[in-house]
Amino acid sequence: MIEIQALKKVFRQKRKEVLAVDEVSFEVGKGVVYGLIGPNGAGKTTLVKLLSTLIIPTSGTAFINGHNIASQDSEVRESIGLAAGTERSFYYRLSGWQNLLFFGALQKINSGDLKNRIESLLKRLDIYSEKDKEFMKCSTGEKRKLDLARCLLTDPPVLLLDEPTTSIDPYSAMKIREVIGELKEKGRTILLVTHNLYEAERLCDRVGIMNEGKLVKEGSLATLKTEAPTKRLIIRLEKFPPEEFLQKLRVFGEVKDKPERREIEIMLQDSKKLNELINLVNSSDLSLESIQTRELSLEEIFIKYTQGQG
């Protein structure tokens, strides 16, 4: 369980204050995968490091399995597995197996259990055959899998996964997603930072969108789609309207015309103006055949909330 309460982090850089995380609050329950998305520099990795106790917050707090990140850092670290998504977190001259043995020993796992655990994780992630390859010779996909394997050595209840599938081949990404799915089934609490919106849609029960340090929107995917301020409307007419009418529609939002299908797609910027739009269409001499609302994709919602930054 992760509970974040008004967590804030301000960095001082060259006499300037940089607000990296701005009073972020949300919860991730047991067995839930929470996707954190946002443009580069939105504060996602800083948030993960705050939760990992690697950075001290400026104000606010968070609890990992009931342990306060500010005052119970060792208990917090015992409760989490962190896959930081960086290639520079292993010893390059050691093999994958040797690296995991080393980090496992630091986790105080006894030798026999540790070897069994490493073997089963490497087999599950399909890299057992590469276990003796020096880390520096591993592919990016293998490195990401080793990163995930390391954070699962202690089978922690809470997992913080920072872009675990970035820059890797589709097969490796699929394998990692499969394992994340299994961990969710086992009741692990997972915070997944990702730029891959397909991954977020597929794996996450809830999604938070961060921008400029703020959590600008969060909720289940269904909620995000329902509550999105922008609506996509498909209007079908008996005959395609003239340009003057399209100009009037553009006041409501971006318009895409599809004359061959006698359809107009409008990204309605303010959903409160839906009635006004319908009245406009009805008051014209164009016969309205149908009007439909279509769901926005997560990508469109993301762009809407982050204004296309990234």
Add this chain to the structure above:
Amino acid sequence: MNRVIAFIYRGWITMFSYKTALVLQFLSMLVTTASFYFLAKLVGFQANNPYLAQYGGNYMSFLIIGVIFQSFVSVSQNSFSSTIRNEQLMGTLESLLMSRTPLYQILVYSTLWTFIFTLINIVVILAAAILVFKVSLNVNYLSAFIIFFLSIISLGGIGMISAGVIMVTKQGDPVSWFVTMLSAFLSGVYYPIEVLPKFLKSLALILPNTHALIALRQTLTNHYSISQVKDQILILAIFALVTIPLGIISFKLGFDRSRKEGTLSYY
């Protein structure tokens, strides 16, 4: 795997993966020992030399002990900060900190391999000095061990202060630089402190290294007992009592500042 063994295993695997560097390092040791021999030959064996008399009059053994001690000084003073620096460079510091092993243990265990390797170096140098260059030692093992141990502890405290500084500055540690430079210059590594002008000699006596070296030479060449080096033991114990708490506080302050600034992974 036991954590102590894990750190030694990591050091072993890493070092032996750089085979050429390893061979060159051992060759350098032998060449350095040979250089000392010729330097000592130039100075000559002078039992009545006023500066060397109290150390047995043999400049070769004087130099060898000085260099051996300086190796340990260097490891004690620099290994904590260099451990932090290396982990920062490799990007592994945060991964280590995420483990269930407390930070101070990580710091101490990380230096174990460096100490072991330094010990191997010293054994090679001593073996070459004794077997090839006929250096004779008259060792009181117990008192020599106590002096070595107390030196490592007291200088380790300074090393921890350096590690705290490196946490923040990432590169460039004035504490370690200052102490190492002063130690090589003043504490009698290459020449007895008796050759120094009075004011430098007074300064030399402020350093724990000077007392450690005086006592070490006496225990390794003149078979001095614990009671004969009790003054140095007391001085080193006092240094240890002061530097260790200071080192722990300094390291904690540096670590927390780095966490506050979010720069643990910077290098």
